[in-house]
Amino acid sequence: MRAFLDSLAVLSFLGTVLLLFAFAALLNMIRELQAKLLQAQAAAPAAPAVRSVARFGSEDGLPTFVLVVSERCPNCQERSRRLAAVAGPGLAGHAVLLASADRCAEWVADSQVEPVIDAALLGTVAVGATPTLVKYSADGTEEWRRVVGSDDDLDAFLAISPSERLSA
DSSP: OHHHHHHHHHHHHHHHHHHHHHHHHHHHHHHHHHHHHHHHHHHSOOOOSSOBOGGGOOTTSOOEEEEEOOTTOHHHHHHHHHHHHHOSTTSSSEEEEEESSGGGGGGGTTSSOEEEEOHHHHHHHOOSSSSEEEEEOTTSBEEEEEEOOSHHHHHHHTTOOHHHHHHO
16 A cells, blocks of 8 residues: 555656646746737837827817716716716816717716717727726817726816816
């Protein structure tokens, strides 16, 4: 019985050594892939630092605030409703909701928020997370973009005063 246990221990040790070699080889392959990816990214032309979307330009000189949302995001629905509540004469700019699903337009119905349902335009704006608020200048040039985590974040990005928050 002792000989059996000794041989089992030797085999498990050899198996562990083989696993370590396999792990080292896998790690080496990952490093090579990472290096090739960095080379490919360096060779590709850089994206423009400033994006411009003519559709979000305005003739009156006011900026356009675009809230980019996804239909399956409960946080997006809440932020859309908040944008609908604060949009209007008190907002120093135009409010737009950008989505790819028609259902999202219902979130801002009967408000001064313009719903834009356009998957191609959504791809052009290219946000990494939703909901994201993007501010465009009067000529349609992107000024900044911020992920919106709460109503307070949205109010701060839109520069809504505390007294206006209470009335909305």
